[in-house]
Amino acid sequence: MKTENFFNFTLQDLHQNLARFGKEKFRSEQLYKWVFEKKITDFDQMTNLSKDFREELKKKFHFHLPEIKTHLISRDGTQKFLFSLASGKTVEAVVIPSDDRLTLCVSSEVGCNMACDFCFTGKQKLKQRLDASEIVGQFLKVEEAIAPLRLTNIVFMGMGEPLDNPDAVFKSVEILHSPFGRQFSKRKVTVSTSGLVPEIPLVAQAGVRLAVSLNAPNDEIRNQIMPINKKFPLKDLLKACEDHYRASRDKITFEYVLLKGVTDHLEHARELVRLVRRVPCKINIIPFNEHPGSEYQRPTDQQVEKFHSELIRLGAHVLLRRTMGRDIYAACGQLTSEIENKPIEMDTSNSRIGGLHKRFFENPDLSS
Numbered sequence: 327m328k329t330e331n332f333f334n335f336t337l338q339d340l341h342q343n344l345a346r347f348g349k350e351k352f353r354s355e356q357l358y359k360w361v362f363e364k365k366i367t368d369f370d371q372m373t374n375l376s377k378d379f380r381e382e383l384k385k386k387f388h389f390h391l392p393e394i395k396t397h398l399i400s401r402d403g404t405q406k407f408l409f410s411l412a413s414g415k416t417v418e419a420v421v422i423p424s425d426d427r428l429t430l431c432v433s434s435e436v437g438c439n440m441a442c443d444f445c446f447t448g449k450q451k452l453k454q455r456l457d458a459s460e461i462v463g464q465f466l467k468v469e470e471a472i473a474p475l476r477l478t479n480i481v482f483m484g485m486g487e488p489l490d491n492p493d494a495v496f497k498s499v500e501i502l503h504s505p506f507g508r509q510f511s512k513r514k515v516t517v518s519t520s521g522l523v524p525e526i527p528l529v530a531q532a533g534v535r536l537a538v539s540l541n542a543p544n545d546e547i548r549n550q551i552m553p554i555n556k557k558f559p560l561k562d563l564l565k566a567c568e569d570h571y572r573a574s575r576d577k578i579t580f581e582y583v584l585l586k587g588v589t590d591h592l593e594h595a596r597e598l599v600r601l602v603r604r605v606p607c608k609i610n611i612i613p614f615n616e617h618p619g620s621e622y623q624r625p626t627d628q629q630v631e632k633f634h635s636e637l638i639r640l641g642a643h644v645l646l647r648r649t650m651g652r653d654i655y656a657a658c659g660q661l662t663s664e665i666e667n668k669p670i671e672m673d674t675s676n677s678r679i680g681g682l683h684k685r686f687f688e689n690p691d692l693s694s
């Protein structure tokens with residue numbers, strides 16, 4: 327009989343699954359503790375479970391997580407991980423240190439169908455939607471690699487549009503949030519969308535935070551750089567954001583990539599403030615991170631500063647995000663592409679290559 331990957335089961339799923347063969351609720355809690363707290367994925371070592379039960383579990387579940395294929399550490403402390411999935415495809419996750427935070431940026435898809443014109447991943451069509459275990463796996467493997475440090479925040483801003491794969495995204499949040507698992511606070515999880523309006527209510531329902539990749543102050547520019555805007559224009563997107571705020575009472579983060587000559591005029595800053603004025607929010611401005619083949623350019627530091635100052639002058643709550651990890655291909659999807667399509671000599675003089683971090687979660691399919 328085919329076994330299922332344990333890491334795709336929320337605690338609730340596990341309760342229901344085990345109840346079918348007469349097991350009480352606390353059994354699934356015990357299992358979760360073994361796996362997520364004690365990091366044991368060998369049923370034979372789960373000594374508070376009867377031998378018969380362990381044998382049954384072996385017939386039902388296996389444990390599989392993506393493998394770290396490459397681990398690069400930037401001079402600025404950013405760490406980038408390339409994971410290989412069971413399908414052989416690869417995704418990236420990035421750890422970004424800041425003040426007292428250690429934020430993990432995870433991927434939810436291989437490639438992306440949203441085709442944002444400035445995005446490296448958007449040039450690679452959707453190849454695979456990750457399942458929950460592949461998202462949970464990015465978190466667990468990274469945390470193991472950076473131990474004894476612990477991740478404090480998760481942002482779904484890596485490869486893919488998270489709301490194009492909502493079941494797996496929200497299931498992975500539930501798994502990591504479980505009180506018998508990693509107990510990761512939902513308030514520390516942010517899901518970022520390019521604007522899939524019908525799915526935005528799911529973010530408040532899941533109890534996580536919303537970020538919207540806005541990137542333009544009006545429909546004309548947004549239609550040019552983000553095709554999703556033709557389907558869900560700014561009026562609908564902003565309405566969904568207002569509804570989200572009403573449901574969650576939680577400020578929204580608007581991300582705004584500054585593209586030289588396209589979105590960085592001071593008039594754009596004024597338009598942007600008018601556009602979002604009805605939504606309690608902060609605006610994250612991100613100078614474009616240039617990547618090979620991109621027709622867009624990063625504005626000068628002076629222009630970035632002028633744009634930033636104009637937003638502040640107009641009373642916006644604004645953050646200017648430093649571009650980090652430039653020496654390790656930090657533009658979203660870039661490392662994957664380099665490795666999949668065009669092997670290159672990577673400068674690893676300041677980097678560690680993965681494969682050094684083999685511990686608990688290397689234990690593959692235990693059912694066989």
Ligand code: SF4
Nearest residue numbers: 438440442445448486
């Ligand atoms: S910016 Fe996000 S939604 Fe747009 S193409 Fe890139 S990964 Fe997809």
